[in-house]
Amino acid sequence: METEPKNIHRQNIQRPVKQQALKALRPEKPFLIGVDSDGCVFDSMELKHKECFCPAFIDCFGFQAVGKPARETWEFVNLYSKTRGLNRFKAVVEAIRRLNERPEVRAGLGRVIATDELETWIASETRLSETVLGQYIQAHRNELQSDSILLQTLNWSIDVAEAVKKIIHDLPPIAEARTALEVLSADADCMVVSQTPCADLIREWNEHDITRFTRIIAGQEQGTKSEHLALAAGDKYAENHVLMIGDAPGDHQAAAENGFLFFPIVPGRERESWGELLNQGLPRLFEGRYAGAYQDSLLTAFHDSLPETPPWITHS
Ligand SMILES: [Mg+2]
Numbered sequence: 001m002e003t004e005p006k007n008i009h010r011q012n013i014q015r016p017v018k019q020q021a022l023k024a025l026r027p028e029k030p031f032l033i034g035v036d037s038d039g040c041v042f043d044s045m046e047l048k049h050k051e052c053f054c055p056a057f058i059d060c061f062g063f064q065a066v067g068k069p070a071r072e073t074w075e076f077v078n079l080y081s082k083t084r085g086l087n088r089f090k091a092v093v094e095a096i097r098r099l100n101e102r103p104e105v106r107a108g109l110g111r112v113i114a115t116d117e118l119e120t121w122i123a124s125e126t127r128l129s130e131t132v133l134g135q136y137i138q139a140h141r142n143e144l145q146s147d148s149i150l151l152q153t154l155n156w157s158i159d160v161a162e163a164v165k166k167i168i169h170d171l172p173p174i175a176e177a178r179t180a181l182e183v184l185s186a187d188a189d190c191m192v193v194s195q196t197p198c199a200d201l202i203r204e205w206n207e208h209d210i211t212r213f214t215r216i217i218a219g220q221e222q223g224t225k226s227e228h229l230a231l232a233a234g235d236k237y238a239e240n241h242v243l244m245i246g247d248a249p250g251d252h253q254a255a256a257e258n259g260f261l262f263f264p265i266v267p268g269r270e271r272e273s274w275g276e277l278l279n280q281g282l283p284r285l286f287e288g289r290y291a292g293a294y295q296d297s298l299l300t301a302f303h304d305s306l307p308e309t310p311p312w313i314t315h316s
Pocket of ligand 1: 036037038039040085246247248
């Protein structure tokens, strides 16, 4: 039995909902708009990654001896490349893969780091959260070595959560994003589509009184972003009536996999992007002039803004 109310609306959300609540969402408006949180509504990516995720990454995985390339690699994977916005556990695998490729890191550590155990867990699960990882570790505790990457990853995630709680506050949403949320929620059901833990999302959205523009908040505990959109939208909305707003290629992918529209918030140009949404994107969406040439031009500019190749790889 589900205990969550079917329609969560215009109230301060206090608790995370179960994945089933997304499916139970009933349309109140003709459009559904999914909005990413970090790096999109909140200009929080630099602060979160540089002050919370990256220091814990260096500490918990023992990268002190290669601190400089470890920092550079973490920031490239999570802030300055096409993998920006990746789920935190997938980001660990990606960052370590790139670190293993760096000769100065292999020399500094005297080894490459195996990520097999972590990859096996990731492949087995779509709700990639700290709680689910803890349960998996508990179930496999007899097979794991004391230096298992799964234990390191759990400790890292716990440290990140503590740092986020301590450091990430008094960080208001981008002004144009707040305005856009207010405007779009008049004509669209709005939901948060994020890979951040729900407790952090609820705290951050409540702190700045913007939860009232949303119907539901979905984080890493409710599955992937693609799942959030698929479950909440179902076949409840007409074609070209579902839009995802995000700052990462993964946000675009989540929309594209479901055949939904996408509006990019370009990293480094967040305020201009929200302004574009207010002036052009939303009117076009509501008038049925969004898909096609307009969306294509936004997507081209967005994908051109994020590199694939790291700066430490030089082409001869
Ligand atoms: Mg984001």
